[in-house]
Amino acid sequence: MQSYPIQQWVTKNETLLYYIIGVIMLVAMSLAVWVDKYYLAVIPLLAIMAAIFTFQPYWLFLALIVVLPFSLEFEIGSFGIDLPSEPLLIGLSTLSIFWWISKLERDAKILFSYPIIWMLSIHLIWTYICIFSSSDLIISLKYALAKSWTIIGCVIGAYWLVNNYMRLIVTLSVLFLSTLVTIGIIMVRHGLDGFTFDSINAACNPLYRNHVIYGVFITMLLPFLWMLRNISRPKSVIRLFINISIVVFIVAIYFTYTRGAWLALPVMAISIYLIKMKLMRFAFPTAILAAILFFTYLSKDYRYLRYAPNYEETIYHDELGEHLSATLEGQDMSTMERFHRWIAAFRMFREKPIMGVGPNTFVQNYKPYTSPSFETYISENTERSTVHNYFIYILVEQGIIGFIILLLLVGTFFSYGEYKYHQLNHPQYRQIYLFCMLCGVAFWLNNVFSDLLEANKVAPLWLFTIAWMLRVEQWDKKSSDRNSLLKTS
Numbered sequence: 001m002q003s004y005p006i007q008q009w010v011t012k013n014e015t016l017l018y019y020i021i022g023v024i025m026l027v028a029m030s031l032a033v034w035v036d037k038y039y040l041a042v043i044p045l046l047a048i049m050a051a052i053f054t055f056q057p058y059w060l061f062l063a064l065i066v067v068l069p070f071s072l073e074f075e076i077g078s079f080g081i082d083l084p085s086e087p088l089l090i091g092l093s094t095l096s097i098f099w100w101i102s103k104l105e106r107d108a109k110i111l112f113s114y115p116i117i118w119m120l121s122i123h124l125i126w127t128y129i130c131i132f133s134s135s136d137l138i139i140s141l142k143y144a145l146a147k148s149w150t151i152i153g154c155v156i157g158a159y160w161l162v163n164n165y166m167r168l169i170v171t172l173s174v175l176f177l178s179t180l181v182t183i184g185i186i187m188v189r190h191g192l193d194g195f196t197f198d199s200i201n202a203a204c205n206p207l208y209r210n211h212v213i214y215g216v217f218i219t220m221l222l223p224f225l226w227m228l229r230n231i232s233r234p235k236s237v238i239r240l241f242i243n244i245s246i247v248v249f250i251v252a253i254y255f256t257y258t259r260g261a262w263l264a265l266p267v268m269a270i271s272i273y274l275i276k277m278k279l280m281r282f283a284f285p286t287a288i289l290a291a292i293l294f295f296t297y298l299s300k301d302y303r304y305l306r307y308a309p310n311y312e313e314t315i316y317h318d319e320l321g322e323h324l325s326a327t328l329e330g331q332d333m334s335t336m337e338r339f340h341r342w343i344a345a346f347r348m349f350r351e352k353p354i355m356g357v358g359p360n361t362f363v364q365n366y367k368p369y370t371s372p373s374f375e376t377y378i379s380e381n382t383e384r385s386t387v388h389n390y391f392i393y394i395l396v397e398q399g400i401i402g403f404i405i406l407l408l409l410v411g412t413f414f415s416y417g418e419y420k421y422h423q424l425n426h427p428q429y430r431q432i433y434l435f436c437m438l439c440g441v442a443f444w445l446n447n448v449f450s451d452l453l454e455a456n457k458v459a460p461l462w463l464f465t466i467a468w469m470l471r472v473e474q475w476d477k478k479s480s481d482r483n484s485l486l487k488t489s
Helices: 005-012 014-035 038-055 057-070 085-102 107-111 115-133 137-161 165-192 197-204 211-231 237-255 259-276 280-307 320-329 333-351 390-421 427-446 458-488
Strands: 072-076 079-083
Touching (some): 057 085, 057 137, 079 085, 085 107, 085 137, 165 197, 165 237, 165 458, 197 211, 211 237, 211 259, 211 458, 259 427, 280 390, 333 390, 390 427, 390 458, 427 458
Antiparallel strands (some): 072 079
């Protein structure tokens, strides 16, 4: 890794630095006691940690991986923040920008030679452009900034710092172990309530916002856990531990009672076949076309009103069997509330079809556009949740152009990923690449029912996979070139 002048100074003046740190700590603690503000004593520690992470950015990345499953969501006025992961992510994105600038001639050119990076960049740029049409410029700007440091930190940061195979294995192992601890905590809390359907959200809080985020996150991580199993030594203690953990993950997924997470398991299995048979590039556009035809059919002559629920019968069911039955009968509150907001979203889209109402402004604008026929007991929306479909979410907030960009982004991820998968030569790298794509399958399938590209935990994991896929391509190319050289020598 490149040695900067400040790092060279630290190496030469290590003893002096220890004395300086000691004096600063002593002064800070004395000041904290003197003014009775004990939190002041922590500030120098944070400064020292920031310095360490600046000199050793991979430690910063690992710190982010460790705390990611434990990160909590806080509201400070109108500003939401995930602690402690978001400050680490902001620091990582800042260092990543400096790295990118310093490596502009070589690594930046390589990074921006990939179509998926271009599509992510266009998606982010259009988000900023849509701020100018927003009904609330401040909220939209905060949203765009948070999206920026998430994408930069998770994609460029992971690409920069996970730069060899062993670092990837260490990263996945740390993430797996950290997540396993949160699963244990939630399973114990949920078990004390009898693993009931109506107690899962309480068991997840505050580690996960709700059972959906929890279920999707551990489902996305499951393919990587299988990969760690495959590379472990047969009949070893490590493989036994991972085998038991896989069972724990699957049981935990069941007890999340998240229908999208359940559906993702067979869909990921089917996707393995589709990718290997080179059919994924056709499956995605077919699914999009089917969805467009479905919504067109419902909207023509107001056909959707035929499926309006009975307000008194559309309730929250606290038993799983009743919940699934109500879903099939059109009397499930969460499903009908989705229709309630989708209708509002399409009505809003008709008023601002090009640039939308502005990033992150759906919640404060949608209620006048709703249909009373689909109103449910949770239509007050006290938790201020959004559309519950990320594609419709972008359509209403960033217009038809933003919607097309999103489709191209997701389509590029799967079609380009499938194309590159079949070009890889090393079996181990092909496996990593495949499992990254399966993680994306679970993520985007659940974006049909939720809005997850800005969600704590799950969004960073998908963005990490983009960086890892690009690195795998490079590792495979180097491996192939090395083998070719050996054969010709």
